[in-house]
Amino acid sequence: xxxxxxxxxxxxxxxxxxxxxxxxxxxxxxxxxxxxxxxxxxxxxxxxxxxxxxxxxxxxxxxxxxxxxxxxxxxxxxxxxxxxxxxxxxxxxxxxxxxxxxxxxxxxxxxxxxxxxxxxxxxxxxxxxxxx
Amino acid sequence: xxxxxxxxxxxxxxxxxxxxxxxxxxxxxxxxxxxxxxxxxxxxxxxxxxxxxxxxxxxxxxxxxxxxxxxxxxxxx
Numbered sequence: 657x658x659x660x661x662x663x664x665x666x667x668x669x670x671x672x673x674x675x676x677x678x679x680x681x682x683x684x685x686x687x688x689x690x691x692x693x694x695x696x697x698x699x700x701x702x703x704x705x706x707x708x709x710x711x712x713x714x715x716x717x718x719x720x721x722x723x724x725x726x727x728x729x730x731x732x733x734x735x736x737x738x739x740x741x742x743x744x745x746x747x748x749x750x751x752x753x754x755x756x757x758x759x760x761x762x763x764x765x766x767x768x769x770x771x772x773x774x775x776x777x778x779x780x781x782x783x784x785x786x787x788x
Numbered sequence: 789x790x791x792x793x794x795x796x797x798x799x800x801x802x803x804x805x806x807x808x809x810x811x812x813x814x815x816x817x818x819x820x821x822x823x824x825x826x827x828x829x830x831x832x833x834x835x836x837x838x839x840x841x842x843x844x845x846x847x848x849x850x851x852x853x854x855x856x857x858x859x860x861x862x863x864x865x
Binding site for chain 2: 682683684687688704707708740741743758761762
């Protein structure tokens, strides 16, 4: 399945869906914008969006250090029940929970960990992305 | 607010703003087709508060439109 993007603009915007099963058994999901970042080893999603879905930062499985403009900070890694983007679903997927600056027009980045084991084709002429 | 709007109507009405869309319907590419806009504005903190209060199981939080073209992004993790 090919996904369309605006190749004239700097960021490659993608729609992604994060899901979580609630205590009553119903699935709650959230559609967000992510930036495709093939220079990022990990996928990052806003802490606030994850908390809104019911994920808890205290349940972090790991943490990592990231470099920001204000120095090194520690951020939690949370396992989400499902993350969908580019026609692919990743279950029990470990993501970095971190809020990008308020000026960012996305709620995170889709990194290499989501793309591995697939073939990623970015056609800047047609403005199409395909993950097979 | 609360009226069901199509994505074309949302893009027309809320350009340059964050929107919270409840009971969102999407296509197979996860593109929003329609939904109820229950918050719109530039304040991401307010967007978060409204999203936390929502009872809907199908939400979208999206920035509508293009950011400032003078802004460059360096995203590395």
